[in-house]
Amino acid sequence: MRISKAGLLVVLALLAPLLVELRTVLSWVNVELTVLETAVVGAALVVVILVWAFLPENGDGKTAEGDASSEN
């Protein structure tokens, strides 16, 4: 994994405000998404993040360093 599980959870949580506001921002350029379309975009982003997170770093399958889960 490229990121700790806890870090991944926080990244996914941060996606919530970004998605909610993305809809407003896109409307400025006359792209108006329905709730369903926003949910589909959100799901796609979640998949992209998950694929990125679970791909082995440098192809060697090592877990991310700096993960604090083993500390404290």
Next chain:
Amino acid sequence: MSNAYIDDFPAEAKLVRTAFYSSFLALALGGVFGIIQTLHRTGYYRFIDSADYYTVLTAHGVFLVISFTIFFLVGVFTWAITTSLDRGVEDLRFTWGWYGLMAIGITLSGVAILAGFTDATDISASVLFTFYAPLQAHPMFYLGLVLFVVGTWLAGADWFRSWWAWKQENPDARIPLPTFMVLTTMLMWYIATLGVAAAILLFLLPWSLGLVDSVNPLLTRTLFWFFGHPVVYFWLMPAYMMWYIMLPKVSGGKLFSDPLARVVFVLFLILSVPTGIHHQYLDPGIAEGFKFIAMTNTMFLLLPSLLTAFTVVASMEHGARQRGGEGYFGWLTALPWRDPVFTGMALAGLMFAAAGFSGMINAGMNINYLVHNTFWVVGHFHLTVGTAVALTFMAVTYWFLPQITGRALWSRSVALGQVVLWFVGMTFMSNAMHRGGLLGVPRRTAEPQYDGFEFEAAVGSMGELQAQIALGGILLTLSLVLFFANVFGTALNGRSDELPANEYAGTLSGPEDAPLVLDNLKLWTAIAVVLVIFAYTFPLLSIVDRGGLFGPDINPLPVSLETVHLLAFVLESHATGALESIAWLGVSR
């Protein structure tokens, strides 16, 4: 044997534990009323009468922003004083005395509010958290608030007493940072609560008891906001304290600057009170000039918040680099995201940044007119007290619980899920509240829709905003369930001997770098009082001059709708005549 707080200060730990549990009881009650009103207002599930909505709203407000926050902070402050001065309280009976007074007070106020749900008694207090006249509560509500506030005053006296005793033994030592934060916060609180004490004791309680016939609503409102804005800082300053002395520690580093932290708390002491009139921009009885002064003072309050953002983020970065973090942003990945204490506080701080931006809109005198008394304001304070404060308090609870119970935390994973769920839930709810406010959706009403009028959303629809609020409310309620599961689970755990030591963050730049004048509490208090006199003397004199101490003479107009129609007809006739005259003059020229 560990070096937890309960090992060093067992008697004080019991007091802190009791204060926290009182706080959590209020949080549970407030949370239940929160989800009831969310589902009622959005129309998803209604099982109460809309007339009872205001009782629910009062209970939600008072239990959360008075009981939950203040019981928690007196626990934190007792811990901070005893830990940083390394001495127990001077007289444990006195300490339990102020706690008892607070508990009796909030029980009286709470019973008065909850009695509003039944017709079996004429006791009620559905006056909302702001208890504006002419809304009148049962005397028990006001009496309870008085006892509660007096309890906090005595708590402050207790902490000052500890400091004075310590000072006798350490005459040349600097005030330890946590103690400095407690003392400056309490000095601010003493000044701020003079307003609400005057409003209740001189006007609202005698009025409620029937001793006086009327009150001057603008005067009592102004006295309320004299207290009502700084009470926000009474909630926030303990959260700031946690960000300064706990967040750097759990990040793995040290506080960036002790002097800067002292400057921030001095600025809060000075600037928190002379700002309340910014809540009254739309009150017609206060001159614009006074409102402008309040706006200026409010904008200055951004300074300590920006200083805090810098200091806290710098401290977190220091911690992350100690843990091996590298790069401009790469250090973020080295932070202890697995730790709910850290993650909760970090997310709370992030939400507070958003709250700061919406707060600037509230504070701007002209742009405030756009959002005044709309749902925007509700969205704003759910980010401040509802997240920056509440989420920080819940997050640090996961550190405090083992310290004050001697038992290991039940589940760190559940705790992490809880703080993240709160962040997501509040994102949905407060975002929709802000956006609803921009459309003009009013606050403080069970029925936000009007016949023959539809709010038009710029993006999406009103229905989607309502759904977002309901979704947010449900996620927040689930988050509370997880929180209480952890509190109960921890309380039922066995005693542990392997608890972390009772410590707070060290500093990179310590008190020795802070000018001595920063510890001159008399000087800062005097400046704070002078600023309050500047900001409030003339507005208060003007309000009393125009409306009298106990309100103007009773004016029977308008006494009925017929009178209003007659008045409108007379005004219309005069206006039409005047316009015709002007038009005629124009033609004749």
